[in-house]
Amino acid sequence: MATAAHYAVTGDKKRLFWYLLGTIGLGSIFLIVKVFEYHEKYAHHLIPGFNFHWENPAEAGHVQLFFILYFLMTGMHALHMVIGIAILSILAYFSTKGKFTTGKYMPIELTGYYWHFVDIVWVYLFPLLYLIDRSHHG
Secondary structure: HHHHHHHHHHHHHHHHHHHHHHHHHHHHHHHHHHHHHHHHHOOOOOOOOOOOOOOOOOHHHHHHHHHHHHHHHHHHHHHHHHHHHHHHHHHHHHHHHHOEOEEHHHHHHHHHHHHHHHHHHHHHHHHHHHHOOOOOOO
16 A cells, blocks of 8 residues: 555556555455454354353353454454445546546545554554463463
8 A cells, every 4th residue: 555655646557556456455355364264253153142152151251252342343443444445446446547646646645544544453453362362371
């Protein structure tokens, strides 16, 4: 996305389009991975609610709370990515029509800020939800 913004500033319409398309592609791959991950949680009955199942009933309440937060945070992130991909798609279309020139690129720049903010949110969500050891020792 940063490179797309650079090409918007320099007026390179062809590279702008391809970098927007690349950003859309990589964002879409991320969302596809999330679909598989959510399906796995569903298959293992880890969706909070009536069908939730955890081996140790004493831990089930805490684990279910974790998954409520997990789905809330990753779901909100995915929603913002879908919005970003929709905006990027519109910008890619307009880039093929020559709407962005050296002096007229603010929509690309603003979308870049949005996209990178969503990226930064993931930088914090990933270790919080996937890397921190939540097991109790002792």
